[in-house]
Amino acid sequence: MIGAVILLILLYGINNILFNSFKNKFKWFDSRKVNYVFLYHLLFFLVYYTYAYFAPSDSKMYFERPTYSQNWLDYYGTSTTFIDFVSWPFLNVFGFNYEMMMLLYAWFGFIGFLYAYLFFRENIPIKITVFKNFDFLTLILFLPNMHFWTASLGKGAPIFLGLMMFAYAIKSPKDRWVTLLLASIITYHIRPHVFLFVAAGTVLGYMTGKEKIAWWKKMLVYVIMIGSLIVVQDTILGMAGLNESDDLIQEFETFSDERAGELSDSGSGVDMANYSLPVKLFTFWFRPLFFDAPGVLGIIVSLENLIYLLLFFKILKKGFLKFLKNSPVSVKMSLTTFFLASLAMSFVMSNLGIIIRQKSMVMYFLFFVIYYFLAQQKYDKIIKLKKARKLQMQS
Incomplete structure (x- = not known):
């Protein structure tokens, strides 16, 4: 435990x-809020550590x-x-114990939240409140399920970190x-298929975003992303045993059925095999609810x-499709990544416990779309009010 305390002091110094660095780069950076997120995340590190014990x-x-093995490779x-x-040098070279490794990966998860804050705040400078008086950004930064699954040694923290770093960059x-x-x-390296969704979302975003981007920059993004997918396609397909398939669609359906069957055998399994696509997506996004918790x-x-569901209702409006058509790269990338990942995972997930864990890595992309939509609505209202006042003054 002494080692974990020493590591915590070191990580706190790195945080500062x-x-x-970000405060010098961005005037709006709120180090106090981010420090609160860090302390909150540490609380979930202790909760998960106790749970794992x-x-x-x-x-x-x-x-x-x-x-x-003594061979890192x-x-x-x-x-x-x-x-x-990733863990090998910390265990075999630096001699980290279990508590130190748990804390290290919890810190990886926190850095994911740091980049999530940067991603949201840089792209959306307008403050939005939901549920009458809750600040939207503060609300999503302190959602407990997001912190619980990114506060321990495993895939959850680093994949969340990778996705939020990508969204920011x-x-x-x-x-x-x-x-x-x-x-x-x-x-x-952690989830090749998720990289596929992110790359596809990025390409689509740059193709259809409202920003005026030089053609050579678009081509550079296309070449890098598409080239990366070509290079790693065997690994991505190999994750589902499809790298030597002659019929990808049929083989994926078979894989999905088998995987869903395996997962539904566990204690919190749900029979999603016969669900329609909308119900599968609803299950992945919003269940468990109180009736099947x-x-x-x-x-x-x-x-x-329930909070996710209430936030989702905010984009079920007539103006959303028009907003989406004229939205920037970041919005289209986020929505594409979220939807493709949801679509793929809803076919193979039939266990509520695993669904709870897996969806935590992509829900922030949905929150970003909702946040941006609400901010755009607020901005449009402000512009209309300014024009109306200007006309009043002129008359």
Whole structure:
């Protein structure tokens, strides 16, 4: 435990360096709010650590596996293997214990929230309140389910970090190419199929976004993203055993049915095989709700899912499609990434416990679209009021 305390002090120092760097870059950066997010995230690190102490947890396997071999390169690969690859030097060179590894990965999760804050705040300067007096950005930064699944040793924290780094960097890829490259490496190695969705969303966003972007910049993004997908296509398809398939659609349907069947056998399984597509998506996005909550954790998650549902209702308006048509790259990228990931995972997820964990990595993309839509509506109202006042003064 002493090692974890020392590591916490070190990480706190690194946080301050990062905060000062972003504060010098962005006048609007609120280091106090981000520090509150850090303390809140530490609380969930303690909650998850306590949970893992008394219950079976994948974090224990993630801690043990990298010590089986003295050759670091034995662990290089995608999915679970890449987490072992990242952990190996901390365990075998720096001698981290279990508590230190849990804290390190919880910090990775926090840095994901830091980049989420930057992503939202840079793109949406207008303050929005929801549910009468709740600040939208503050609300989504403190959602408990998001923190719980990104506060422990495993895939959750680094994949969230990779996705939020990518979302932040794509606004200015020329200036943030190092961040973009690192984010792509992290996302691809942990979940290759999610990297596919992000790349597709980025290409679509640059093709249809309202910004006037030089053709050579668009071509650069297209070449990099499409080229990356071509290079890694075998790995992505290999995740589902489709890399040697002659009929991708049929093979994917078979894989989906098998995977859904395996997951539905567990305690919180739901029979999604016969659900229509809208019901599958609703299940992935908003369940469990109170009527099917698995245990105490499920009730807490149900409350959070109710917030998701109420926020989702805010874009079910006539003006949303018009907004979407004229929206910027960041909005179209976010919506495409969110929808493609949801579509793919809703076909293979049939366990509410796994759904709760998996959707945490993509829900922020939906929140961004909702936030931007509400901000655009508010901005349009402000412009109309200013024009009306100007006409009054002239008359």
